[in-house]
Amino acid sequence: MDPEALPRQDAEPSMMDPRVMDPDQEIVRLAGLDDADIDQVVRVLEALRRWRETERRMSEASRRYMKLGDTDMRALRFLIAMQNHGRVVTPGAIAEHLGITTASTTKLIDRLAAGDHVRRTPHASDRRSLAIEVTPETRHAARETVGRSHARRFDAAARLTAKEREIVIRFLDDLAASDQDPA
Structure with a gap:
């Protein structure tokens, strides 16, 4: 059976879920978030993981096709x-x-x-x-490999409203800044 089709309680726990990986909240603070909020945040993180994996596969495929590093x-x-x-x-x-x-x-x-x-x-x-x-x-x-992939990514971003794009930009900028050492 497809794990995605299983009910939440029977599904394999997400490695992105702090309730699984940090149950004592030693690192991730869950204050002010109910289970539905946490589930949604985990879905965002899982979507990012899927995107990174897809991007990695596309990049590898392009490099293999062109025989380049x-x-x-x-x-x-x-x-x-x-x-x-x-x-x-x-x-x-x-x-x-x-x-x-x-x-x-x-x-x-x-x-x-x-x-x-x-x-x-x-x-x-x-x-x-x-x-x-x-x-x-x-x-x-x-153009046929990397270019067409980029065009599909551009189309996905273009389908968002201007307000949604600003939210995504802010979110991704926050993620990029999250790897900075705290001052």
Whole structure:
């Protein structure tokens, strides 16, 4: 039987539920929340977990399809975005964007060039530098994988009202800030 179809009392307890993981409320404070509130908060956290898992699977599938690592994919996304805006991208700009050394950037560009994902061309205005461009084949592959996934995520956010989007933004910003060390 599908665990989702089981009544709450028979379902496997959620690892996101503080009543399961922190029954003595040593870490999570439940004051002012009734069971229905806690259930809803747990559903939000479970939805985030499902989203993270989905995002991880989509990212892995894209990397496998394109036979690239995470840093390679980040570099390609940067290159495509800059090219879409008519910007010339140098190895230095890639290094700065990714926060990696110039030596690591050279290895990254060598890998991407060997896989026919990018090409090096002379920089139009700086004879000492190179311009790095994504090949049309890689641009197409990225558009069909990562691009289509992003379009579906954009559509999901666009279906929300402006007020709902502001609530989601505030919530996600709060989550991002929750990992900061307390002052």
